[in-house]
Amino acid sequence: MKSSFLVTPAENQPGASIDGDAAEQPSRRNFLKGSAALMVAPLLPASAKSRTSDEDAVAVAAVPASPPTVPWQEFLPDVIGVLDANPLDPSPTGTANIAGGEAGRPSHQRWNEFAARAEPYELHAAQRENWVFSPSYPAQPVWTYQAKEPDLSILSPVVFAHYGHPVLCRIYNDLPANHVGFGSPEISTHLHNLHCGSESDGFPGDYYSATKAGPTLTSPGGFRDHLYSNIYAGYDELQNGIGDYREALGTLFYHDHTTDFTAPNIVRGLVGFYCLFDELDSGDERDPNPSALRLPSHPYDYPLSFSDRRFDADGMLYYDQVNPDGVLGDKVVVNGKIEPVLRVARRKYRLRLLNAGPSRFYQFYLVRPNNVIQPFTYIANDGNLLERPLLNQTFVRLGVAERGDIVVDFSRYPRGTELYLVNRLTHVADDTRRPDRVVAPGVRVLKIVVDREPPEQDLSQVPSFLRPLRPLPSTAELAALPVRRWVFERRQNMWAINGQFLDINVPRAQIPLGGMEIWELASVDNGWDHPIHIHFEEGRILSKTTDGRNVVIPAHERGRKDVFVVNGRTTIRVLLRFRDYKGKYVMHCHNLIHEDHSMMLRWDIV
Template sequence: MELPKAIVPLAGTTTLTPAPTQTANTAGGEAGRAPHQYWNKFFSYAEYYELHAVERPNWVFNPAYPPQPVWVYRGSNTPDKEFSATVMAHYGKPVLCRIYNDLPQNHVGFGTPEISTHLHNLHCGSESDGFPGDYYSPNKAGPTLTTKGKFKDLLYPNVYAGFESLQDNIGDYREALGTLFYHDHTLDFTSANVYRGLVGFYLLYDHLDSGDEADPTPGALRLPSHPYDYPLAFADRRFDAAGKLYYDQVNPEGVLGDKVMVNGMIEPVLKVARRRYRFRFLNAGPSRFYAFSLVNGSNVKQTFTYIANDGNLLPKPLLNQNIVTLGVAERADIVVDFSKYLVGTTLYLVNRMRQEETRGPKDIRDTGVRVLKIVVDRWPTSQDLSMVPANLRPLPTYTAAQVAAAPVRRFIFDRSNNMWAINGQFVNVTGPRFSIPKGGFEVWELVNINDGWSHPIHIHLEEGRILSRVRNGQQLPIPAYEQGRKDVYVIHENETVRILIRFRDYVGKYVMHCHNLIHEDHAMMLRFDVVQA
């Protein structure tokens, strides 16, 4: 099966009916959310988008399997060969995204036909964050909504974190995000609903990473741009003897897929031009870890340039790399120069990570399983104007004094009563475990004392910086790709990761959870509230 040569961005719309409102338009069919924060600041110039969570009845993962139903997000112009819609947005241009729940309410099988869409890890109000208890359908409302509804309006401001405290009200460009993704986050059913397919990309650009490789603006990075800016979502799946998608949502250890989907297809082909490409890798879960290498037909590893981790551009590119490791929900952007290959060259993206159960990876092998074939099949139709400059995006600064003065919170991720717990407690979305005064730095210690389990921990609303990694009492060096800003922190067996984080601009309810989605659905999640200081 062949992937599209280029991704088609979701088209905007000029009007939404009924018109969006600051408070929920429950009379018009909207679910009963909290009022939008900073409405008067952002709504007047917001761009409108519309997404529908729908069932596609006859999706083909691979010709070896029968056509079968999947749940996906689609827009009015999403092509048939694309699994879910991709949004391409820009800082300084807010988005009002209306998301309809058109899933079959009488569905059969695993999952649940409610949705709560989380844009991971946009800096936005809690009412638009996709809080797990904010799930909705025409027939049901989650415990943190007031009413059920057919749709929900989400306000994505597309501003840098810290905008409230800066005089220009724009924020610090060093806080920019780039490769984001959205997915269902329904309480207790995130893994099952994502497994059915509810995940898509949301790419953000700004004056530095402008999405235009011919950008004449001084300082613009001119990285490879659309259609050579290509997102790739990897997701593990298992199929039964009849070739039907299989999942056990009751088992607290989940189901480890033995096949890897790439943008909804198993072992597809991507045909590329003889020029530079920017690939945006996403581990869409639910459980498998990856170690990707690009190899030729003789399994010789090829080199590429690593430019971003968790959607955040690194300060400098990492040159001559040959492996990318990803925990669940981690992202990595790389640039591959296909101009050094002859037309007709075949390459493979292989997964070298060995993993035999959902508890986590075992080791990295010299050879791997082929998940994507890449064929250099043509010359580019125009000159390749892209580049990878020596400097990308600088990091925000912090001082040793700020770290020393920051309050410390300690979180232990462990197994309890055949479920998954944080500090010995299971999730309760109706009330916060603790409240955080808005604006100050905090140090969070993420601790894994379990034997053999790995936990990719995600914190909503803000990015953080890794201060240290300690395993079995020994401090580990922080690899170069983890020395930028992150929103997912993988903690392996007997490991403690200390991060510096700061919650700004917004107040309200948010969550921290394990992004091994089986662990999340079996209670390894907590609610915290950000409050006015």
């Protein structure tokens, strides 16, 4: 569809009745009784439709559903596409190389400690002209991060990085400056959950292109260098040259974070994975090191991103830039493909599931064709390994930006077995507010075919203990910590935190370097769920209360998290530390329309 609204012929009904108090408190409600037929049809979610006879008069036209697709026509690559290192020209510099074309960022922190041994990587945000989401739809342009010499069969490649090995990632912005339509061709790439300096964090105000500088940059530039030091949090505290291994991050993802346009830019496609390994989670299932976990490793370590998208009647990607609630996708795009097939060998796989947004929530099950649920092992939430694997799990629930790593043992199935990953979590049609119910059998989003024997014996394992958590501070210590309370709520057709909207220039909290605090994330049940993401260091949930009652924290949320879903009348208390770097960071709702519609705040480490 080309237009998101319908117009009915004009019709005047001057005889509409008006309540006696209308003059005191003028209300459109009364006028609408008479003029409903004149209305541009709002994109009302079904839940909001026509509750009374008044509202029955409001013409309602939902966004048409995406055209049907023929499923299981395309295969995901057997081996995920990985970004290779390549030398950078010009050489990276601690202060921005403005003369060389770099955007005017602040100087890198800890440059002298990490730059000399940083591995160089290069990504280009670019428009890919002929991407096929599904053979049922025409090839069409998307935006992606790609290598200097791109592999055109995949979208953004995966970056494999290792603790103790810093990465210098140069990200060029090659998007078309004269782009027409949704999305804005500036980028500020956030590496979600990485512990790094704010100048490399993809701060939303730091967006850039060759012709544009975000408000917190000093000048435009065609690229920006990001120093991903790949140290654990606790680097200064432990003075061991690498930090606290209990803070290791595993499944991260990079995505655009440009102020005002994060939702449309991500809908265009600016998302990719970044996996971090260390001595335990070494990315080598045959690692002779006795401390290595030997989890299934590449190519049997496979990241899968799930993105909700809507397509118009012509099969072209659709986004309504002025819809105050954004657009709920009715097609789930898996690594760039609608209803693709993943062929697997008969052995264990680590699947890293990411909800890449913008707005849909998922609850995934692995099922046979007859919908019988298959168990798996849940090893990491939000990319962080749990202390112990959760065995015989049946589902992974993901709010936007949440991740779940699972290990599935396909050796249990004979060759030729077909399985499906299904989403059983529904939303009311077009409703981006929050998920609705879990309904079987669900929507099949990925077909998995066990199609071959592994070329060599599967030596991977899932040990009974994965990675220790740092013990929580004592009750007395916790009681002495500073507490900040943040209330997430609807305001003025947008969303606010403590009643305020985004101001990227002014920090709402200033936290001393090395500080530890308790943040209370609260929602007031006025109709929306909010997956709240706090940049910089992952946190620990201390408690969750709903309607004043203590709620048991589910096992998979008892590790370290960077997204906290608040819903209903809930308060989540989170323990956070602020170590090793200074600078400006943000907290925001990761339902991307809420983020763009101002549910974001800046906080600084000083």
